[in-house]
Structures are given as C-alpha cells and as structure tokens.
Amino acid sequence: MGARFPFSAVVGHDDLRTALLLNAVHPGIGGVLVRGEKGTAKSTVVRALAALLPELDVVADCRFGCAPEVDAECPDGPHGDASAHRRPARLVELPVGATEDRVIGSLDLERALTEGVRAFQPGLLAAAHRGVLYVDEVNLLHDHLVDLLLDAAAMGRAHVEREGVSVSHAASFLLVGTMNPEEGELRPQLLDRFGLTVSVRASRDVAVRTEVVRRRLAYEADPVGFAARWQDDDADLARRIVDARARLASVVLPDAELRRIAAVCAAFEVDGMRADLVVARTAVAHAAWRGAEEVAEEDVAAAVRLALPHRRRRDPFDEPGLEEEQLEDALRQGAEHAAQDPDDDPDGPDDGPQGGSDGPDGESGGGAGESRDAPGKSTSDGRTHTPAPAFRARLLQVPGVGEGAPGRRSRARSAAGRAVRPSTVDGSGVHLIGTLQSAAPHQNARGRSGPGLVLHASDLRRAIREGREGNLVLFVVDASGSMASRQRMSAVTGAVISLLRDAYQRRDKVGVITFRGAAADLALPPTNSVDAAAARLRSLRTGGRTPLADGLLRAKKVLDTERVRDPRRRPLLVLLTDGRATASGVGGDPVDAALRAASLLVGTAAVVVDCESGFVRLGLAGRVAATLDAACLRLEELSADQVAGVVRAARAA
CATH class of the missing domain: 3.40.50.300 (P-loop containing nucleotide triphosphate hydrolases)
Structure with missing residues (x-):
C-alpha cells in the first residue's frame, strides 16, 4: 500500500x-x-x-485504546501493571x-x-x-x-x-x-x-x-x-x-472577547447556546495554534467563519453560509459589545436585530424560507412571486413493507431496524432470543452439563427487522390557467413546499412534473436534493390549457425509468389537480385520455389532491383518483394540524 x-x-x-x-x-x-x-x-x-x-501510548491488549494512565471504567480493565506500546x-x-x-x-x-x-x-x-x-x-x-x-x-x-x-x-x-x-x-x-x-x-x-x-x-x-x-x-x-x-489549557479568554462572541451569535439569531460554546472553544484553539497567550479579535473572527454558517439554516430550504457583508456587520456589533464595560448598563436592551429591523439575516421584513421568487400569484410573465402559505404536512405512506433506502416514511425491511420476529429462512443478524428458545428444549437430550448451551445448526434463528424507508415522491402539478385564474397556485405551491419539507425530513428522493399549455414538463428529475425542487417551484410558470393526460403519461415514463435505476425505492405519486382536462397530446376527448393514462398507473401508490374550488364542483379529480385506485384528499386536508391520523397512500398493497 x-x-x-x-x-x-x-x-x-x-x-x-x-x-x-x-x-x-x-x-x-x-x-x-x-x-x-x-x-x-x-x-x-x-x-x-x-x-x-x-503517536499514542496504548496499553497492550486493551481493545479500547486506553492510555497507560489507567481508565478506571475501561471494560478491559483494570490494567494494573500492563505493558504499553506506541502506535500511530x-x-x-x-x-x-x-x-x-x-x-x-x-x-x-x-x-x-x-x-x-x-x-x-x-x-x-x-x-x-x-x-x-x-x-x-x-x-x-x-x-x-x-x-x-x-x-x-x-x-x-x-x-x-x-x-x-x-x-x-x-x-x-x-x-x-x-x-x-x-x-x-x-x-x-x-x-x-x-x-x-x-x-x-x-x-x-x-x-x-x-x-x-x-x-x-x-x-x-x-x-x-x-x-x-x-x-x-x-x-x-x-x-x-x-x-x-x-x-491550550493556558490560553486566556478575556471577558471582552467573550462578550464579542455572545454579541455575534445574538446578531445572527442562532438557536440555543451551542454556537456560543463552539465559537469560544474554536477561538481558544486558534489562539493556541498561532502561539498566543490569550484570545484576540482575529481568533473570534476565524472561529465565527467556521462555526456559524450551518447554524443559520432554520428551514430545509434556507441557503447555508454567511455573506461577507453580514459577517462584517455582526463583527462590528460584536466590537461595540467587546469595548463596552459590562457594569455600565447590565439591564440594557439587546442590540441585536428585532422584528423587521435590518440585520445579518437579510432585508427588513424577511422571513426564513422566503425569497423574491416565492411561489404565489401569477404575473404577466407567467411566473409566481407572492409568498405561498406553508404548513405541517400530514404523513403520506406507501402501503405494505418495502426494502428500499433508509428513511423515515414507509415501513420497510431493514438491517438496522428493530427485530420483529425470528426466522429460519432469512433475516439480518442472529435473533438471540429465538435461537435460545429453539435450543432450550433439547438440552437434556443433547447431554448438556455445566454452563453454556449445546447448539445445532438447526437452532439458529435470524432476525426479521423492520425500520423505515425513504420513497421516491413524484409530484405532478397542474400549472394550467384553470388553476392560476382562480388564484389557487399560491395554495397549491404552498402545499407542495410543505410536502417537500416533509420529504426532506423523511429522507425521500423527489421529482416534479408540471403540466400546462400543450404538454408536460419534467421540471426536476428525481433527486435527493429537495431544496432544488423548492427552487424550481419558486420560479414556476403558469397559464394555458390543461394537458392532464400528458402529465400522467410523463409520470409513468419517469417511474418506469426510476424502477430500472433504483428498483428497491418504492414510488409515491402525488397528483395536484382540479381534475379538468382541456388538452391532450394523444388525441381524443381530453378527459377520456386522462382516465386512460391514469389506468396505466394502477398499482403505483398514489394520492390525488383535489384543488377544485367554488360552489359548483365537477368532481373530476375524484374520477381520476378512482381510476388510479388512490386516496383523494381536498387541498386543505394535507395539513396535519387540521386532520388527525395517517393516510395510506393507496388502498392496494
């Protein structure tokens, strides 16, 4: 080597x-x-x-790498006068x-x-x-x-x-x-x-x-x-x-620098106190590295650049990192606090940003997850710019038990999950209790005497384990004029953003298909980066006719490709539509074409989100859901805060 x-x-x-x-x-x-x-x-x-x-001095034969100064709690101890050797x-x-x-x-x-x-x-x-x-x-x-x-x-x-x-x-x-x-x-x-x-x-x-x-x-x-x-x-x-x-132990952290650290962390509005502690430890290490006897401003600045970028990310779709101008502003505030005598005004107001005031987190009035291209009302160029409401999404699951990638959505066989039962055929690792129960009745017949068990190969039981898997969640979103004209795209894109946040937390792979005008578009090929999906939705174009059949056919093509590429990851199709179909690239009546396309997806776990509104409702989304053999939910029912229980994504396992 x-x-x-x-x-x-x-x-x-x-x-x-x-x-x-x-x-x-x-x-x-x-x-x-x-x-x-x-x-x-x-x-x-x-x-x-x-x-x-x-290099390390290690006690010989200690499996835990103890130093010669004995660890009294070492499972291999006490080491007594055991010899030691050096190793890298x-x-x-x-x-x-x-x-x-x-x-x-x-x-x-x-x-x-x-x-x-x-x-x-x-x-x-x-x-x-x-x-x-x-x-x-x-x-x-x-x-x-x-x-x-x-x-x-x-x-x-x-x-x-x-x-x-x-x-x-x-x-x-x-x-x-x-x-x-x-x-x-x-x-x-x-x-x-x-x-x-x-x-x-x-x-x-x-x-x-x-x-x-x-x-x-x-x-x-x-x-x-x-x-x-x-x-x-x-x-x-x-x-x-x-x-x-x-x-390291002799480096001094002056109170002035400690106030600087606290002020910078407060200016960036980081959650909890872990950031302050990490910045302090890093600043001390930086001072020790450069040979200084006490922490200075340059040590704090270096520590902040390394310890704070990832702690500003409150929302899954927030960009990590620190802007240089924001960092300089925060350090300037920290310098003011470092120079201040703490006894001058111990009960004074916090100088950090309040409410809508300008500060290191961005422009006045900005909130976590918002952007200039946040989803919402359509404009003259067909893009959405009004912030979309988000909520805590209810859990959508693929039925049955899969064997896909680790995650937190649907039930799955898992080598790292909890043991649910013993098996003589398959499983992961030894099911200890099952093996002991299998061997126990035969000990007298096998002539056991003394401690230990007499085991035969037939006694071995393996553990069937269950955990959770991540799924491929494919969003098929109606972006046609029938949705935008009723000013529903804000609610629809807000719902998708909420579902994407849920997919992020459950370790899913996601893809986005939109259909409008004359055809469907794969806005985002299936990916593990759900923030990329959110970015595409924030610049979603709307308007035109409703090619529902094309959206479903594109979904089938994408799912067929993904089954070959990642066969163990089970898909969940989430269709957001009002059920209307006014165009079709496959010919014939658009509604009939949409139902025929839906029939090709039978067997795929699916949820249809009915976005139809108004006093007169045609119920076309329900017909599509019935053809798909899928659950049909109203848009407002996606909120876990309003609906109790768990939704099974499809009736068929």
Whole structure:
C-alpha cells in the first residue's frame, strides 16, 4: 500500500485545513462537516490529517485504546501493571451501510452461546478512540446513527445498553463527515451538532487547477517519493499540533472577547447556546495554534467563519453560509459589545436585530424560507412571486413493507431496524432470543452439563427487522390557467413546499412534473436534493390549457425509468389537480385520455389532491383518483394540524 497524499501538498482549501487542524488541537470543538461537490479532494484531505496526529501510548491488549494512565471504567480493565506500546493514531472509516451493532458494539454472541457469559464486542467507536472517525457521505447515513456518533463525540464516551449488556467506554475522537449537498441535506438539528462546517468547491482559477492536476499525477506516479518531498512540511504541522495542545489549557479568554462572541451569535439569531460554546472553544484553539497567550479579535473572527454558517439554516430550504457583508456587520456589533464595560448598563436592551429591523439575516421584513421568487400569484410573465402559505404536512405512506433506502416514511425491511420476529429462512443478524428458545428444549437430550448451551445448526434463528424507508415522491402539478385564474397556485405551491419539507425530513428522493399549455414538463428529475425542487417551484410558470393526460403519461415514463435505476425505492405519486382536462397530446376527448393514462398507473401508490374550488364542483379529480385506485384528499386536508391520523397512500398493497 502506497503512502497517503500529504496534508501539506493539498492545493487551496485553506478553511478546510484550518478547521481540521483546530479540531486536532481541541477535539472538544465537536468535529467538522465538509460540504462540497464531488471531486474536490474532501476525502483526500481528511485521510491525510491522521498522519499528522501524535503517536499514542496504548496499553497492550486493551481493545479500547486506553492510555497507560489507567481508565478506571475501561471494560478491559483494570490494567494494573500492563505493558504499553506506541502506535500511530488511527483513521477509522465508517461505511454508509454500517449497522448500529457495528458502530457501538454488541454482545459477543460466540461467547454468550458457547460459554454462557455476557461479553462485549467493541465497535467502531472503540476503534476510533484517540484517533479520527471519518464518515463519508454522512448525509446518507441513518439519522439515528448520526445522532449516536455526535453524542459520543460530544461526551467523549460511548454508552451501550442492549441485549443484557451495559457498557461504558472512552470514545474521544475527531469526527469528520463529508457530504455532497446534491445528494440531500442533513436535518438542521443534526447540522447544529457538528462543531464546524466548511464548504469546498473546485477553484475556477486556471493556475490553481493546473497545480492540482500536476501534484496528483506526480503522486500517482510515485506515491512514496512524492510523500518524501513533503515530509518536512508535514512534520512541522505535526509539531505545531503538539505544541498547541500543550498550550491550550493556558490560553486566556478575556471577558471582552467573550462578550464579542455572545454579541455575534445574538446578531445572527442562532438557536440555543451551542454556537456560543463552539465559537469560544474554536477561538481558544486558534489562539493556541498561532502561539498566543490569550484570545484576540482575529481568533473570534476565524472561529465565527467556521462555526456559524450551518447554524443559520432554520428551514430545509434556507441557503447555508454567511455573506461577507453580514459577517462584517455582526463583527462590528460584536466590537461595540467587546469595548463596552459590562457594569455600565447590565439591564440594557439587546442590540441585536428585532422584528423587521435590518440585520445579518437579510432585508427588513424577511422571513426564513422566503425569497423574491416565492411561489404565489401569477404575473404577466407567467411566473409566481407572492409568498405561498406553508404548513405541517400530514404523513403520506406507501402501503405494505418495502426494502428500499433508509428513511423515515414507509415501513420497510431493514438491517438496522428493530427485530420483529425470528426466522429460519432469512433475516439480518442472529435473533438471540429465538435461537435460545429453539435450543432450550433439547438440552437434556443433547447431554448438556455445566454452563453454556449445546447448539445445532438447526437452532439458529435470524432476525426479521423492520425500520423505515425513504420513497421516491413524484409530484405532478397542474400549472394550467384553470388553476392560476382562480388564484389557487399560491395554495397549491404552498402545499407542495410543505410536502417537500416533509420529504426532506423523511429522507425521500423527489421529482416534479408540471403540466400546462400543450404538454408536460419534467421540471426536476428525481433527486435527493429537495431544496432544488423548492427552487424550481419558486420560479414556476403558469397559464394555458390543461394537458392532464400528458402529465400522467410523463409520470409513468419517469417511474418506469426510476424502477430500472433504483428498483428497491418504492414510488409515491402525488397528483395536484382540479381534475379538468382541456388538452391532450394523444388525441381524443381530453378527459377520456386522462382516465386512460391514469389506468396505466394502477398499482403505483398514489394520492390525488383535489384543488377544485367554488360552489359548483365537477368532481373530476375524484374520477381520476378512482381510476388510479388512490386516496383523494381536498387541498386543505394535507395539513396535519387540521386532520388527525395517517393516510395510506393507496388502498392496494
């Protein structure tokens, strides 16, 4: 195996390298989330970091990587006079498909079944202790696993309570997650748990791109020789990490800088107090890194740039990041507070932005999720510009039990879900109780004596597990004049935005088809990036005739393609229409053509949202729903606040 690409040889990505180094100095910062498009060397930089970390003194034969100064709570302890040895800090990579058992550890089944003792088999958290835990594509990981990782990173310990095992062990590591936003976002609650975040993108500067390619080709031609050329630079960084760690405890955080931190966080209206703590820790680490004895304004400014961008994102469709002008305004406010004597006016008013006042969050009167192209009333150019009402959407589910991608919408077989029953045929992992129950009645006949069980292959039971899956939610939206003329597009697009927010939270893949005029348009091919769908809806064009049949036929074509591309992900069709059909590209009566097209989609889980209004209603949306064998809901019934219960998306499983 060749040498890793040197950390010092990475071209650009200054913020990313700074964030990683500061976490190496102060693991209490809480890790780094690296956001960026594919091919931007995210993984390369992270893997190179591990080589910079100091070597560790480790107790021999300790599975938890304890230092010689004994951890009294180590499950492998007490270590007593056990010998120690030195080894490099580990880089442990967590695969996307990892199960909870693999991450936190589990009961050692071999010893439990053969020796009759309860023993713990450590997981990846134990292996990463005192090193780096790297999660590529962290946005595709099960949410409960991300929660578990972040809890361990914050507390420095992992606690396991399962299958009769109760274990607590040290798990102090530098957590680094990378993700491509095009494949979907992390929930804001999980984003906030990462200490720092950095967005990376490929440089558009020709000279920089040329140097990137030159160094990469040189590394591929001779990895060992290339690493040797950068050995001194990497060694210097490694020494600086050791020195900064030693200096960290003595760095002073003056009250003036603490007030600056609080003022900046208040100006950006971040939720909770985690941001203030992370900025403070990062500023202290930055001061230690540059060799200072106390935190200064430059340390706070550097910390704010890394710790606040992802914490401003309150809505799934808010753009992450900080505008430079907003940051300067916030730092200016922070400077005023830093210079203020706290005893002058301890009960004075908050200087942060209030109500509709101008501030770092944007223009006066702006709200989370709003934009100049928010969906709503049609204008002369056919686009929508009036803010659309949004609400908490009720749960739409695909019936039956699937086997699709991890998510939070419909029932599914899942290797990481809860065990619902034992099976002799299939399943994931051993169903311990089922196996014991199968073997217990035969122990006398098998001549058992002493502890442990006498097991035969026929006793083995596997666990059938159930969890939740994400689905492909395909929105088919009527954008014709019959919708816009009644000023209903604001309500319709508001409903779709609400459903998209729900899809974001449930880890769905989404697509959007609109139909108007003479044909249907695939406004957004199926994607994991639901904010891209929201952006398309905010510039939705309306008007013209109603080619309902074309919209349904386009939906069938898209679903057929997706079944080949991603066969395990079950689709949910959401049709928003008033049922009217005034045009058809397939000939014949438009209504009959629409019903024939609907019949081709029978068997696909579907929901028809009836957008018809007025005293006289034709009920055509209900006819389409009956043909689809789908539930038919009124537009107002999509709100979970008004309707109780769960909607089954289709009557047929």
